[in-house]
Amino acid sequence: xxxxxxxxxxxxxxxxxxxxxxxxxxxxxxxxxxxxxxxxxxxxxxxxxxxxxxxxxxxxxxxxxxxxxxxxxxxxxxxxxxxxxxxxxxxxxxxxxxxxxxxxxxxxxxxxxxxxxxxxxxxxxxxxxxxxxxxxxxxxxxxxxxxxxxxxxxxxxxxxxxxxxxxxxxxxxxxxxxxxxxxxxxxxxxxxxxxxxxxxxxxxxxxxxxxxxxx
Amino acid sequence: xxxxxxxxxxxxxxxxxxxxxxxxxxxxxxxxxxxxxxxxxxxxxxxxxxxxxxxxxxxxxxxxxxxxxxxxxxxxxxxxxxxxxxxxxxxxxxxxxxxxxxxxxxxxxxxxxxxxxxxxxxxxxxxxxxxxxxxxxxxxxxxxxxxxxxxxxxxxxxxxxxxxxxxxxxxxxxxxxxxxxxxxxxxxxxxxxxxxxxxxxxxxxxxxxxxxxxx
Numbered sequence: 001x002x003x004x005x006x007x008x009x010x011x012x013x014x015x016x017x018x019x020x021x022x023x024x025x026x027x028x029x030x031x032x033x034x035x036x037x038x039x040x041x042x043x044x045x046x047x048x049x050x051x052x053x054x055x056x057x058x059x060x061x062x063x064x065x066x067x068x069x070x071x072x073x074x075x076x077x078x079x080x081x082x083x084x085x086x087x088x089x090x091x092x093x094x095x096x097x098x099x100x101x102x103x104x105x106x107x108x109x110x111x112x113x114x115x116x117x118x119x120x121x122x123x124x125x126x127x128x129x130x131x132x133x134x135x136x137x138x139x140x141x142x143x144x145x146x147x148x149x150x151x152x153x154x155x156x157x158x159x160x161x162x163x164x165x166x167x168x169x170x171x172x173x174x175x176x177x178x179x180x181x182x183x184x185x186x187x188x189x190x191x192x193x194x195x196x197x198x199x200x201x202x203x204x205x206x207x208x209x210x211x212x213x214x215x
Numbered sequence: 216x217x218x219x220x221x222x223x224x225x226x227x228x229x230x231x232x233x234x235x236x237x238x239x240x241x242x243x244x245x246x247x248x249x250x251x252x253x254x255x256x257x258x259x260x261x262x263x264x265x266x267x268x269x270x271x272x273x274x275x276x277x278x279x280x281x282x283x284x285x286x287x288x289x290x291x292x293x294x295x296x297x298x299x300x301x302x303x304x305x306x307x308x309x310x311x312x313x314x315x316x317x318x319x320x321x322x323x324x325x326x327x328x329x330x331x332x333x334x335x336x337x338x339x340x341x342x343x344x345x346x347x348x349x350x351x352x353x354x355x356x357x358x359x360x361x362x363x364x365x366x367x368x369x370x371x372x373x374x375x376x377x378x379x380x381x382x383x384x385x386x387x388x389x390x391x392x393x394x395x396x397x398x399x400x401x402x403x404x405x406x407x408x409x410x411x412x413x414x415x416x417x418x419x420x421x422x423x424x425x426x427x428x429x430x
Contacts, residue, residue: 035259044250
């Protein structure tokens with residue numbers, strides 16, 4: 001998946017081009033950023049997504065500006081970025097962050113077939129929370145029609161990963177300055193039940209598992 | 216700051232156009248996504264940033280592809296997205312996320328003046344961790360020269376915020392399905408000292424405060 005566009009130019013050793021590495025980062029993320037060009041102007045919009053095999057799916061109301069633009073088959077650049085830590089060096093200059101990111105180029109295509117659309121929506125819901133799809137009310141025909149699903153092949157993609165401690169200038173290692181990493185992770189808090197929820201309904205298995213393992 | 220570009224079209228009540236709301240989200244984030252157009256193709260790249268008043272700063276190695284492109288004064292669309300929770304509805308269709316996001320349009324300008332560059336780098340380091348700038352070795356002249364800083368005015372910007380419980384279809388409130396919110400937050404873990412750190416160097420105040428309050 002290494003092309004001129006996806007090739008990691010800055011710090012090449014952080015670049016990864018295998019599908020498995022890319023898929024793992026996509027599966028660990030929740031929100032992607034979709035960049036596209038309208039009348040020569042750049043637009044970037046955050047949105048949720050799902051993955052099925054070698055395709056990534058996004059969705060939204062059929063009326064949305066973003067989806068209307070994307071439906072015309074324009075090129076997109078999609079990114080997912082997971083922040084793993086603050087890298088605190090002895091000098092301001094060598095401060096950095098630990099992260100896992102994916103950049104994916106392609107042309108999004110609308111999913112027209114209702115069965116494929118339904119499968120994509122399942123992947124979508126399951127991506128947010130595994131096991132949730134079977135617990136909730138499935139989409140009606142009307143809801144399916146009001147939802148626009150776009151598919152993007154995961155072919156022209158690359159991952160960039162930074163891990164580990166700060167890399168300081170040789171002379172700076174003697175300085176009396178604390179250096180290291182403050183890990184960061186997106187953590188789930190205690191579930192907040194909807195105020196209109198009947199008291200006899202307990203927290204389902206999907207959420208219990210999620211809270212336990214997080215990401 | 217409401218223009219045709221920044222106007223929130225989907226769910227307009229979630230749109231905010233005042234500087235304070237935008238600044239607060241920018242200050243709470245750590246990574247932005249910069250979208251720009253090169254030869255008609257969209258590019259989106261994640262990067263760190265800092266804010267001083269009504270300007271947002273990004274930086275990087277003078278040699279980087281992104282900064283080389285941006286130096287030519289091209290238009291950018293910059294986004295910051297903070298994920299606050301999974302919104303779990305009774306139907307798959309009404310699942311959503313709680314979030315705070317900013318979209319900012321503008322043209323990035325290189326910061327040439329060394330004094331302004333240094334102030335921007337301070338804002339940058341302080342954005343990552345308050346109090347850190349005074350604890351570490353300052354940039355040398357050579358490091359300053361090797362760093363490219365770009366400034367982007369915070370003028371054409373909007374925020375979009377979703378908070379609160381799921382909004383279900385009226386008939387679905389009677390279903391025996393758990394609904395509510397699983398809050399999400401980027402949390403700091405225990406600091407990991409660099410293996411080359413002398414044992415007499417203790418964790419500085421900046422990190423202690425950070426770990427205590429997080430974001």
